[in-house]
Amino acid sequence: xxxxxxxxxxxxxxxxxxxxxxxxxxxxxxxxxxxxxxxxxxxxxxxxxxxxxxxxxxxxxxxxxxxxxxxxxxxxxxxxxxxxxxxxxxxxxxxxxxxxxxxxxxxxxxxxxxxxxxxxxxxxxxxxxxxxxxxxxxxxxxxxxxxxxxxxxxxxxxxxxxxx
Amino acid sequence: xxxxxxxxxxxxxxxxxxxxxxxxxxxxxxxxxxxxxxxxxxxxxxxxxxxxxxxxxxxxxxxxxxxxxxxxxxxxxxxxxxxxxxxxxxxxxxxxxxxxxxxxxxxxxxxxxxxxxxxxxxxxxxxxxxxxxxxxxxxxxxxxxxxxxxxxxxxxxxxxxxxx
DNA sequence: AGAGAAAATGTTATATTGTTGCAATTCTTT
DNA sequence: AAAGAATTGCAACAATATAACATTTTCTCT
Numbered sequence: 001x002x003x004x005x006x007x008x009x010x011x012x013x014x015x016x017x018x019x020x021x022x023x024x025x026x027x028x029x030x031x032x033x034x035x036x037x038x039x040x041x042x043x044x045x046x047x048x049x050x051x052x053x054x055x056x057x058x059x060x061x062x063x064x065x066x067x068x069x070x071x072x073x074x075x076x077x078x079x080x081x082x083x084x085x086x087x088x089x090x091x092x093x094x095x096x097x098x099x100x101x102x103x104x105x106x107x108x109x110x111x112x113x114x115x116x117x118x119x120x121x122x123x124x125x126x127x128x129x130x131x132x133x134x135x136x137x138x139x140x141x142x143x144x145x146x147x148x149x150x151x152x153x154x155x156x157x158x159x160x161x162x163x164x
Numbered sequence: 165x166x167x168x169x170x171x172x173x174x175x176x177x178x179x180x181x182x183x184x185x186x187x188x189x190x191x192x193x194x195x196x197x198x199x200x201x202x203x204x205x206x207x208x209x210x211x212x213x214x215x216x217x218x219x220x221x222x223x224x225x226x227x228x229x230x231x232x233x234x235x236x237x238x239x240x241x242x243x244x245x246x247x248x249x250x251x252x253x254x255x256x257x258x259x260x261x262x263x264x265x266x267x268x269x270x271x272x273x274x275x276x277x278x279x280x281x282x283x284x285x286x287x288x289x290x291x292x293x294x295x296x297x298x299x300x301x302x303x304x305x306x307x308x309x310x311x312x313x314x315x316x317x318x319x320x321x322x323x324x325x326x327x328x
Numbered sequence: 329a330g331a332g333a334a335a336a337t338g339t340t341a342t343a344t345t346g347t348t349g350c351a352a353t354t355c356t357t358t
Numbered sequence: 359a360a361a362g363a364a365t366t367g368c369a370a371c372a373a374t375a376t377a378a379c380a381t382t383t384t385c386t387c388t
Contacts, residue, residue, distance in 0.1 A: 155304035
């Protein structure tokens with residue numbers, strides 16, 4: 001899986017993007033009375049810095065590379081916190097995590113997952129998801145989260161600019 | 165996770181349901197020139213017999229309980245075949261498999277996953293998924309599969325008839 | 329400030345899920 | 359029957375995730 005940015009992420013200032021995400025997360029936590037501890041912040045930063053979804057063990061490695069001694073339970077607990085509070089998403093089909101760019105509306109979401117390069121683009125929830133939640137409600141199913149995952153091939157890979 | 169049927173499955177003749185699924189699968193394979201071997205059939209049967217999504221190791225246990233000596237790679241390979249050919253679905257968020265009741269249209273689907281009892285109901289694909297695939301195409305993303313997973317509480321659990 | 333409670337983190341061990349690689353078998357085709 | 363392809367058996371192992379308990383930090387209340 002290449003480390004290069006994908007079509008969805010290419011051409012932007014990623015450092016700036018990461019800084020923005022972290023400061024937005026800090027604001028969100030302050031307002032909500034949540035504790036964005038140094039560890040949690042580092043985990044969130046590692047996730048945001050990556051151009052593709054990061055597994056828990058990859059996060060471990062990233063923090064260890066920065067000089068922190070971090071073991072899996074620590075990372076998983078930080079990820080629990082971040083996910084519960086809508087700061088990261090777990091992409092179940094990849095066992096990996098991405099930063100959430102729709103803070104607060106984190107229970108619903110739409111994802112485009114490229115099976116070639118592993119990149120994931122998050123689209124905002126739309127009325128399709130709302131409507132599905134409504135239909136489910138009509139069947140007496142109380143939907144807490146509705147997530148749509150499309151697996152396929154991103155524009156960059158289709159264009160052959162990142163692929164083989 | 166209780167073994168009892170859920171609201172989506174309660175009140176039906178499950179043996180008949182399993183037999184129907186297996187014979188439909190056999191038909192499908194015959195028509196498509198696929199080999200539904202005894203092993204694959206047993207795995208498919210184990211999945212269909214269960215009232216909740218079954219993990220690979222649970223399938224192992226089920227076959228061993230029937231007297232077959234079956235190890236994980238064997239089960240995973242059978243599941244690969246069944247999933248590739250649209251006979252089962254993998255529910256990524258549960259690391260588990262369910263029988264597919266929309267054979268042939270297996271790339272798109274909608275699922276209601278009850279986090280209390282673990283039951284999963286599959287709803288037929290609808291035009292909203294098709295539309296999403298189309299929209300993704302407009303963004304130059306070639307969607308091979310579009311899956312919508314709602315996590316929440318099923319009617320039975322909400323009614324307290326299966327839950328605590 | 330200080331005591332006690334709650335939350336977060338560190339640490340060891342282990343559970344669960346999934347894969348690799350190769351040998352043996354079975355099926356298909358000629 | 360023989361070659362080739364697909365399937366299955368098997369042993370080892372890799373990757374992902376959690377349990378249980380000790381320790382530290384932070385918060386709250388007096």
